[in-house]
Amino acid sequence: MPAQLLAAPADLDFLHSASVPLTTPLTALQAYCAMTSHIPVWLAGAFRLRDFISRRFNVADIHGFTSRSPEHVPQVGERLDFFTVESISDQQLVLTSRDTHLAVMVCMESTAECGSRQRLSVTTSVQCFNAFGRLYMLPVGLAHGPIVRRMLANIR
Template sequence: MALSRNIVSAVPLPRECSVIDHYPRTDLADAYSIELPPGVSQSPEELARFMFAHAPGWSRALMGLRDLLVAGLGLKTVAQLTATTPEQAAQRIAFFKIYSRRAGEIVLGEDDKHLDFRLSLLCPPAPRGRRLTVSTVVHCHNRLGRGYLFVIAPFHRPIVRAYLRRAARVGWPGATPG
C-alpha cells in the first residue's frame, strides 16, 4: 500500500489549476500527480519547499551542466536566481520566484528573454485532497526559447517525476496542528 503512494502519474492539467490558461499559447504543458499519505501537510507552499529541498543529486548535476551551457547565451543561471537574503527567500522556493499563493495552490516560475514558465503545485483541500499535482506551462518568445525547450523537455519530465518520488520516499512533512 505504501508503495502505491510513490507512483507518479501523468495527468491532464487540472481545470482548477490557475496556470491552465496563463499564456495565450503554450509550447509545453504537462502535469504529474502523486497520492499523499494521511497526516501529511496540505500546504502547497510547505510541500513545494520540502520537495525542492530534497532534489535528486543527478538533477542538481544536470542543472549545473545547464548553467555552464547557457551562461554564454545570457540566460539566467541558478546562482543568479537563488535567494541571498531572508526577504528574497520569502519570495522564492529554491530558484523559482513565487508568483501567487491561494488556498490549495502555489504558483512558481520565471520569466526570461527566451521563455516564460509557470509551475503550479495544487493540493486541493480535503475531502478532495490527498493528491499533489505539479503542472508546468511554458511559453517561448523566440527561436532560442523553442530550441532551449526542445533540448530540455526530455529532461523536464523525468525530473518532475523524480522530485515527487524522492519527496515521497524521504517522507512528506507532517501537517501542523492548528
C-alpha cells in the same frame, strides 16, 4: 480550483502535469519544500550544465533547488529558488520564471480527493519567445517529466 497556466493551452509551447496522492495533509509550500529537500547528484549536475551553456547566451544562472524549511512562508514577489512567487495559499503555490527567451509557470495544488485524502498536482506551462527558447525546451521538455516524478517521490 483549476491549475493556473501562462496562457490558453493552445498558446503554450509546453504543458506538463503530474500528481501523487498525499499520505499526510500538506500545504502547497510544504509539498514544494519536501520535493526540493533532496536533489539527486545527476539533477544538480544537469543544473550546472544548464548554467554553463546558458551563460554563453546571456541567460542568468539558476543554480537549481535548495533545501528549505516551510516555516518561512514567502510573500508574493519574493524569490523561491529561481522562481518568483506569484500567489501562495495553503492549497496553491504559483511560481514563475521569465527571461527574454521564455516564460515558465509552475502551479502546485493540494486538493481533496474522496474522503479526507489529498492529492498534489504539479502543472508546468511554458511559452517560448524565440529560437533559443524553443531549442532550450527540446532537452528540457524531454527531461521534465522524469525530473518532476523523481521530485514528487521525495514526498512519499
